[in-house]
Structures are given as structure tokens and as C-alpha cells.
Amino acid sequence: MNMEWCASLPKLELHAHLNGSIRDSTLLELTKAFIGKGVINFSEMEHIIRKYNRSLEEVFKLFDLIRILTTDHSTVTRITKEVIEDFASENVVYLELRTTPKRNDSVEMSKRSYVEAVLKGLRSVTSVDVAFIPHCEDSDRIFTPLPAINGHVRKRIFVRLLLSIDRRETTEAAMETVRLALEMRQFGVVGIDLSGNPSIGDWTTYLPALKFAREQGLCVTLHCGEVPNSKEIKNMLDFRPQRIGHACYLGDEHWRQLKSSKIPVEICLTSNVRTMTVQSIDVHHFVDLYKAKHPLVLCTDDSGVFSTCLSKEYKIAADSFGLGRREMFELSRNAVEYIFADSRVKEDLRKVFNSVAKSMEV
Numbered sequence: 001m002n003m004e005w006c007a008s009l010p011k012l013e014l015h016a017h018l019n020g021s022i023r024d025s026t027l028l029e030l031t032k033a034f035i036g037k038g039v040i041n042f043s044e045m046e047h048i049i050r051k052y053n054r055s056l057e058e059v060f061k062l063f064d065l066i067r068i069l070t071t072d073h074s075t076v077t078r079i080t081k082e083v084i085e086d087f088a089s090e091n092v093v094y095l096e097l098r099t100t101p102k103r104n105d106s107v108e109m110s111k112r113s114y115v116e117a118v119l120k121g122l123r124s125v126t127s128v129d130v131a132f133i134p135h136c137e138d139s140d141r142i143f144t145p146l147p148a149i150n151g152h153v154r155k156r157i158f159v160r161l162l163l164s165i166d167r168r169e170t171t172e173a174a175m176e177t178v179r180l181a182l183e184m185r186q187f188g189v190v191g192i193d194l195s196g197n198p199s200i201g202d203w204t205t206y207l208p209a210l211k212f213a214r215e216q217g218l219c220v221t222l223h224c225g226e227v228p229n230s231k232e233i234k235n236m237l238d239f240r241p242q243r244i245g246h247a248c249y250l251g252d253e254h255w256r257q258l259k260s261s262k263i264p265v266e267i268c269l270t271s272n273v274r275t276m277t278v279q280s281i282d283v284h285h286f287v288d289l290y291k292a293k294h295p296l297v298l299c300t301d302d303s304g305v306f307s308t309c310l311s312k313e314y315k316i317a318a319d320s321f322g323l324g325r326r327e328m329f330e331l332s333r334n335a336v337e338y339i340f341a342d343s344r345v346k347e348d349l350r351k352v353f354n355s356v357a358k359s360m361e362v
């Protein structure tokens with residue numbers, strides 16, 4: 001599949017972690033600012049950042065590094081702005097960006113001020129038009145063509161936020177995140193994600209917060225089946241979240257339950273191969289789900305950490321599974337139905353796909 005075609009295809013990104021999507025150049029710059037502070041081994045980190053094919057161990061080191069580097073408000077604002085610009089530049093027309101609100105007393109950061117720093121990042125994007133506040137005039141005019149300046153029509157992207165609960169957190173901390181998400185709904189927070197190291201934490205810890213989120217009308221997506229944990233996978237599917245991410249270690253019974261539930265799956269090909277949650281791309285469960293016409297969406301997970309981008313994920317899927325332009329176009333268009341934003345946004349996105357179908361030669 002032609003990479004330029006994948007890049008020009010309008011796409012929806014529904015599973016992207018903010019801190020996993022940082023540009024390498026920014027990561028290197030932030031790392032340099034820590035030289036001499038005795039916190040990090042610069043040459044080791046520089047080697048990892050400059051490397052293309054990072055090992056799993058190096059990926060974890062990178063996440064640890066990122067946790068040290070992105071602890072102040074201005075950095076959070078900066079990376080948010082850049083991540084949105086990067087997705088928009090490859091024709092992502094709708095982005096659901098997820099991030100874990102963090103407290104850092106040393107810089108007077110609360111979970112709330114963390115999210116405010118993210119919102120500041122959304123507002124500071126200038127290279128493209130960002131629509132993130134529900135039901136405001138932005139979304140009304142979003143796909144009315146703007147006058148071209150010097151032949152250039154400005155790109156536009158819808159952005160919605162998901163607040164992540166980290167599996168290391170307590171029930172109370174998870175509740176705090178849900179309460180914050182509810183207060184921030186007016187600024188485009190549409191849901192809750194459960195993520196973090198899949199080998200730690202117990203499902204029952206987060207259940208009260210997840211139930212509360214759902215009762216209050218927030219959408220929920222869960223990292224599900226990243227490690228073999230049959231009981232948890234069953235409990236997660238029984239909970240019936242609006243979407244799940246990964247779905248790697250599902251047993252036969254889980255597959256039956258998932259397929260009959262029609263819960264959409266966020267597929268992260270490169271992430272799964274690199275973290276070895278699937279043995280290789282040719283045995284990826286994408287094929288089984290795709291053949292069963294199960295709701296699917298291709299996503300990056302951590303485009304910075306895994307050195308990928310959404311266009312690349314589309315190319316990998318097309319090349320690995322023998323899909324043509326028509327199939328890839330439909331795969332992208334179908335994702336509109338699984339977004340957490342409201343029906344007006346869905347309507348606008350359907351229009352985008354209709355308007356480009358001819359020029360995409362499908």
C-alpha cells in the first residue's frame with residue numbers, strides 16, 4: 001500500500017496516550033535539560049531515544065524517563081500542542097487523546113491543574129483549527145470550507161479527551177479522576193480509560209469508579225487482555241465497556257463473549273508486536289475480528305515510544321493482511337461509529353469521508 005495514500009486518508013485516532021506520543025526531538029531536548037542534575041543517565045537515554053527499533057526493556061525505560069521529564073505544567077502544555085499538530089499533519093480528523101492526571105506537589109500540580117495544562121495545549125495549537133468544546137460554534141462551522149489563503153485550506157481536527165486511571169492508583173484516586181472528568185465535560189472530556197502496567201492492580205479496586213463514571217454518562221474504555229488473566233478479562237467483558245483496547249490474551253470463551261457483545265476493539269498493531277503480546281503480525285487477532293466483521297479501529301497506542309504514526313499502522317494493516325484501498329477507506333470510515341463524542345460530530349465526520357471518497361479513488 002502506498003504510504004502517501006495512507007497519509008492522505010482521513011483517519012480517527014481513538015487510542016493514543018499523551019505521554020507515549022511525544023516527538024523524539026522534544027524528548028531529546030527535554031532530556032538534555034536534565035543533564036547534570038544526577039537524575040538520568042544522559043548517554044544511555046540519548047542512545048534509546050535515537051534508536052528506531054527499541055526493545056521492550058528500552059520501552060519501559062523510556063516511559064520511566066518520560067515520567068521524570070513531563071512533571072511541570074508548561075511541558076504538559078507543550079507536548080499536548082505538539083501531539084495534536086502531529087496527528088493533524090497526517091490527516092487525523094478526530095483524535096481522542098487519553099492521559100493520566102497526575103499530582104506533583106513539588107510544582108504545585110494537582111490532577112485538575114494537570115488537565116488544565118492539557119487544555120491550554122489544545123488552545124495553543126495554531127497550525128490547524130482545533131474543535132474541542134462540545135456544542136459550540138466550532139463544531140457547527142467545522143466542515144464549512146474556509147476561504148483558502150494562498151491556495152491553502154487550513155486543516156481541522158476534532159479533539160476529545162479521556163482521563164486515564166492508572167492501575168497503581170487507589171479506589172479514592174480513581175474516583176477523583178472520574179469526578180474531575182465530570183467537571184471537565186464542558187471542555188471536551190468524554191470518557192475514562194483504565195491503563196498502566198497490566199500485571200499490577202486488581203480489577204475490583206477500579207470498579208466503583210468505573211461504575212460511577214458510567215452512571216454519570218461518561219464512556220469507558222479498558223485496556224483488556226494485555227496479559228493472560230482470564231478472570232479479569234471475563235469481568236471486564238461482563239462490565240460491557242463502550243470499547244476495549246488490545247484484546248490479546250482472550251481465550252475461546254472470551255472471544256465468543258466479545259463477538260456477541262459487539263464491543264469495538266482498539267487495535268494497536270505495532271504496540272502489540274513490540275511488547276510481544278502477539279507473536280508476530282501475521283498471527284494478529286485483527287484478521288479473525290476483521291473476518292467476523294467485528295467493530296474495529298486501528299490506533300497507535302504510543303506513537304512516540306513505538307516510533308510509529310497512524311498512517312504507518314494503516315499501511316502495516318493493508319500490507320500484512322492484503323487489504324486494498326476500498327477496505328482501508330471503509331475501516332477508517334467505520335471508526336466514526338465508535339467515537340465517544342456526540343452524534344453531531346459523527347455527522348460531520350461522515351461528511352468528511354463522503355466528500356473525499358472520490359478523490360481517494362475508492
Ligand SMILES: CC(C)=CCNc1ncnc2c1ncn2[C@@H]1O[C@H](COP(=O)(O)O)[C@@H](O)[C@H]1O
Pocket residue numbers: 017018019020059060063098099100101164166195196197198223226271275301302
Ligand atoms: C508494555 C507497554 C509499554 C505497552 C503499551 N501499552 C500500554 N498498556 C497499558 N498502559 C499504557 C500503555 N501505553 C501507555 N500506557 C499508560 O499511559 C501512560 C503514558 O501516558 P499518560 O502519562 O497517561 O499521558 C503510561 O505511563 C501508562 O500508564
Ligand SMILES: [Zn+2]
Pocket residue numbers: 015017195223245301
Ligand atoms: Zn494503551
